[in-house]
Amino acid sequence: MPDRLIDLSSDTATKPTPEMRRAMAEAEVGDEQKGEDPTVNLLQEMVADLLGMEAALYLPSGTMCNLIASRVHTRTGDEIILDRLSNQYNYEGGSAAGVFGLSIMAVAGERGIFTGAQVADGIRGPSPHAPRTRLVVLENTMNAGGGAVWSLDQINDVVQVARAHGLKLHMDGARLMNAVVASGVAAREFVAGMDTAWIDLSKGLGCPVGGVLAGSRDDMALALRYKHLLGGAMRQAGIIAAAGVYALQHHVERLAEDHSNARHLARGLADIPGVLLDPATIETNIVFFDLDPTGPTAVEVSNALIAHGVRIGATGGRHRMRAVTHLDISRADVERAVEVMRTVMVS
Numbered sequence: 001m002p003d004r005l006i007d008l009s010s011d012t013a014t015k016p017t018p019e020m021r022r023a024m025a026e027a028e029v030g031d032e033q034k035g036e037d038p039t040v041n042l043l044q045e046m047v048a049d050l051l052g053m054e055a056a057l058y059l060p061s062g063t064m065c066n067l068i069a070s071r072v073h074t075r076t077g078d079e080i081i082l083d084r085l086s087n088q089y090n091y092e093g094g095s096a097a098g099v100f101g102l103s104i105m106a107v108a109g110e111r112g113i114f115t116g117a118q119v120a121d122g123i124r125g126p127s128p129h130a131p132r133t134r135l136v137v138l139e140n141t142m143n144a145g146g147g148a149v150w151s152l153d154q155i156n157d158v159v160q161v162a163r164a165h166g167l168k169l170h171m172d173g174a175r176l177m178n179a180v181v182a183s184g185v186a187a188r189e190f191v192a193g194m195d196t197a198w199i200d201l202s203k204g205l206g207c208p209v210g211g212v213l214a215g216s217r218d219d220m221a222l223a224l225r226y227k228h229l230l231g232g233a234m235r236q237a238g239i240i241a242a243a244g245v246y247a248l249q250h251h252v253e254r255l256a257e258d259h260s261n262a263r264h265l266a267r268g269l270a271d272i273p274g275v276l277l278d279p280a281t282i283e284t285n286i287v288f289f290d291l292d293p294t295g296p297t298a299v300e301v302s303n304a305l306i307a308h309g310v311r312i313g314a315t316g317g318r319h320r321m322r323a324v325t326h327l328d329i330s331r332a333d334v335e336r337a338v339e340v341m342r343t344v345m346v347s
Contacts, residue, residue, distance in 0.1 A: 002309030006333045008265075009313040011175075011203040011258070011285060011326035020206065020246045027242035032058070032234055039238030043245050044212060050248070051173075051197055052188030053214035057223050058241055060232050062174050062211040063092045065198035067099060068226045070135060072219050073168035073195060076101040079131035081122045081167075085112040085144035088137060088172060099230075103131040112145030113154055116161035123165055136162045139172040140190060141179045144316070147262075147286030149179045152189060159193035171197035174211070178204055178284040181255040195219065204255050204285060205247035206327040209240050251327065258285040261325040261334050268338030269323075274345045285326065291319040301344055308340040 007013040016024065030036035040058050048056040059065050066088045070080060080096060082089055084106035088096065096102040107118045124130045136158060142148040162169050171194045173179075173187075180187050191197040196215035201207035213223055227233060234240075259282075266279035266287045277289035291298060298314035298321045305312055312323045325334065 005309055005311055006329065006337055007311045008323040008325065008329065008337060009311045011324045014203070014206040014327045016208055016243055017206065017327070019250070020243050023246040024239050024242045027238040029236040029238035032237045032241075033228075037236060037238045037241070039245065040241040043241040043248075046245065046248055047199060047212040048214050050187050051191050051199070051214045053191075053197070054217045055220040056212050056214035057220050057227065058210060058212050058234075058237065058244075059198075059227060060210060060234065062087075062172075062198065062200045062202075063095060064227070064230060064232055065211040065213040066092060066137070066170075066172055067095045068223045068230070069170045069196040069198065069213055069215070070096050070102060070137070071100045071226050072215070072222050073135045073170065074100070074102055075134075077103070077131055078134040079103040079105050079124060080135045080137055081105045081107060081119055081133060082137040083107055083109045083112045083114050083139065083142070085109070085142065086137065086139050086172065087143050087174065088139070090144065105133070109145075111148040112139060112142030113148055113150055114158065115154070116157040119158055119161045120165070123167075133165070133167065135168045135170060137170045137172060138194075139174070141175040141182075141284050141286070143175065143286065146281055146288045147175070147178065147284035149183050149283050150190070151183075152185060155190065155193060163193075168195045169193060170195060173197050174200040175203055175284065177252050178255050178259070181253065182259055182284050201244040201247060204258060204326055205244070205251045207240070207243040207247050210244060212244065254327070255285070258325040258327070258329070259283075261285075261329060261331055262287050262323075264331065265323060265325060265334045265338065268335070269341060272338070272342045272345050275341070285324055287323045287325075288316075289321055289323075291321065293319050295345070304344045305340055308343065310337045310340045312337070312341075
């Protein structure tokens with residue numbers, strides 16, 4: 001196996017750059033539980049301003065961001081409407097149900113993007129026998145939808161229906177900055193109709209850990225309570241928050257490079273016999289593709305790629321794979337990955 005692994009399994013594979021590590025090492029710190037860590041406070045202020053919200057809260061993970069936001073807007077036994085492809089529904093351990101006793105109504109959107117009409121159809125009528133519909137969750141970009149970006153019209157369609165029925169709205173913005181760079185729409189415009197939203201620091205922005213949840217001051221005060229309940233307090237967290245500050249200052253616009261590399265990767269993969277992929281569907285940094293079902297399985301191909309120093313994940317079925325470009329993937333890495341994939345598929 002080659003000395004260096006070209007890791008396209010996820011944009012969580014990024015490692016802090018030397019400059020980011022320097023910012024972390026030099027960070028001013030304090031007790032973040034007491035609100036006395038100046039670097040954590042700065043990061044929270046930056047994200048609140050970025051999203052046009054009153055306040056923000058630094059949390060250890062995106063799963064915790066979604067879980068806490070869900071609890072802020074609901075009570076035990078309430079129901080959340082989201083897409084069946086959503087990360088919260090599929091990849092967060094059933095935490096909304098397991099931790100806070102919340103029910104899920106999963107609708108079937110197009111590449112994870114659903115409509116106001118689908119929200120209306122999913123709302124429960126008043127009944128002592130049914131959970132109370134309380135919250136609608138959108139994910140932007142839509143991971144399992146191939147990094148699809150919601151348009152403002154699509155968001156507003158959902159917002160109007162939700163508001164008409166007295167529902168709260170939350171945006172899982174794990175890759176929101178990818179949506180911003182791909183569309184030219186400001187982050188605060190994307191979340192203008194939301195009660196809460198968050199951004200991930202540990203994906204395309206290249207930080208080692210963390211996400212930041214934002215909303216009203218009252219909602220964030222309640223979120224802080226749930227942060228403590230879930231064991232999310234981190235004490236002198238400025239050391240890791242400094243990575244987020246650095247990333248927001250230096251790593252946002254460069255996401256366009258990841259998107260360009262993803263399109264280049266998709267074009268290369270689509271030209272390989274046995275790979276089924278339409279490059280025109282690639283909007284951001286995520287490339288889903290299928291393998292000809294008469295050929296090797298996704299797990300077999302993934303294992304063969306690893307032997308050549310390339311990691312692409314097998315996901316979503318026997319013949320489905322996902323590649324994600326990020327800070328640590330160069331154009332040369334993409335071309336090497338295509339070359340290796342071709343070797344594996346034709347051997």
